[in-house]
Amino acid sequence: MLVHARGERSPLYEPYEGGAPEDVETFTRGIALDAPGLGLPDDLADPLRSWSLARPPEGFVSRPALRKHVGQGLAVTRRLARHLGPSWAVRYRDERHSTSKWVCWGCDRLYWERDSHGTPPHPVDVTVEGEFGFGPLRADGFGDFAPDDPAAALRLSDGLVTALRTWAAGIDTTMNLYVRDLEDGKYDADFARLFREGKDLARQVARELGPGRRVTYRGLANGGLAAMTAVTWQGDREL
Numbered sequence: 712m713l714v715h716a717r718g719e720r721s722p723l724y725e726p727y728e729g730g731a732p733e734d735v736e737t738f739t740r741g742i743a744l745d746a747p748g749l750g751l752p753d754d755l756a757d758p759l760r761s762w763s764l765a766r767p768p769e770g771f772v773s774r775p776a777l778r779k780h781v782g783q784g785l786a787v788t789r790r791l792a793r794h795l796g797p798s799w800a801v802r803y804r805d806e807r808h809s810t811s812k813w814v815c816w817g818c819d820r821l822y823w824e825r826d827s828h829g830t831p832p833h834p835v836d837v838t839v840e841g842e843f844g845f846g847p848l849r850a851d852g853f854g855d856f857a858p859d860d861p862a863a864a865l866r867l868s869d870g871l872v873t874a875l876r877t878w879a880a881g882i883d884t885t886m887n888l889y890v891r892d893l894e895d896g897k898y899d900a901d902f903a904r905l906f907r908e909g910k911d912l913a914r915q916v917a918r919e920l921g922p923g924r925r926v927t928y929r930g931l932a933n934g935g936l937a938a939m940t941a942v943t944w945q946g947d948r949e950l
C-alpha cells in the first residue's frame with residue numbers, strides 16, 4: 712500500500728492489476744478508508760482523509776507548509792502501519808524529498824528496500840510465561856526478552872511494562888522463598904495469584920498489540936509448581 716496525498720478522500724493506493732508492487736508508479740488504484748479489510752478506527756481514518764484533502768491541487772507553494780504537511784503525513788502513516796501490522800507493506804510518499812520509503816509496522820524506522828529493515832524482524836507471535844530467572848516474554852528467534860526491548864518494538868504502555876517486570880520479579884522472589892523453606896503448600900496461594908496475574912497481563916499485552924499480532928499465555932513453568940495453560944488472543948479476541 713502506498714500512502715500519498717493526492718487531494719482525494721483517501722490517500723491509500725495499491726498497484727493496478729498486474730502492476731509491479733516494487734514500482735511506485737503502478738500504485739494507481741485507490742483504497743477506501745472504510746474498506747473492510749483495513750478495520751481503520753475513526754481516529755485514524757479521519758486524519759488520513761483530512762491530510763489527503765489538505766494538499767492543494769497545484770501543490771504547495773510555501774516550503775514551511777509543505778514541510779509541515781510531510782511531517783503530519785509521516786506521523787499518521789506510522790500509526791497506520793502499526794495498526795495494520797506485518798500483513799501489509801506500507802510505503803510513504805514524501806513529497807518534499809520525492810521518496811517512497813517503506814514504513815516499519817513495529818518501530819519508527821523508514822527504509823529503502825522492501826525487507827531491508829535488518830534483523831531481527833519484530834516478533835508477530837509473543838508468549839507470556841512466568842519462569843524463574845527469565846524475562847516475562849518470549850518469541851521465536853528472540854528467546855526471552857524484556858517488555859521494553861526496542862528490538863521487539865512492542866510499544867507497550869509504561870504501566871504494562873512495569874507490571875510485567877514486577878510480575879517476573881515476583882516469580883523470582885517467591886521461588887527463592889519456596890526453595891529456602893521447602894515447605895509443602897506454604898506458597899501455593901502466592902503462586903496461584905501469580906498465575907492469575909500473568910493471565911490478566913497477557914490479555915492486556917494482546918489488547919495493546921492489537922489484531923496484527925498474537926499473544927499466548929503459558930502460565931508458570933517451574934517444576935512441581937507449574938500451572939500450565941495455553942490461551943491465545945489476537946487483539947481482543949480469544950482464539
Ligand SMILES: [Zn+2]
Nearest residue numbers: 815817818820
Ligand atoms: Zn522495525
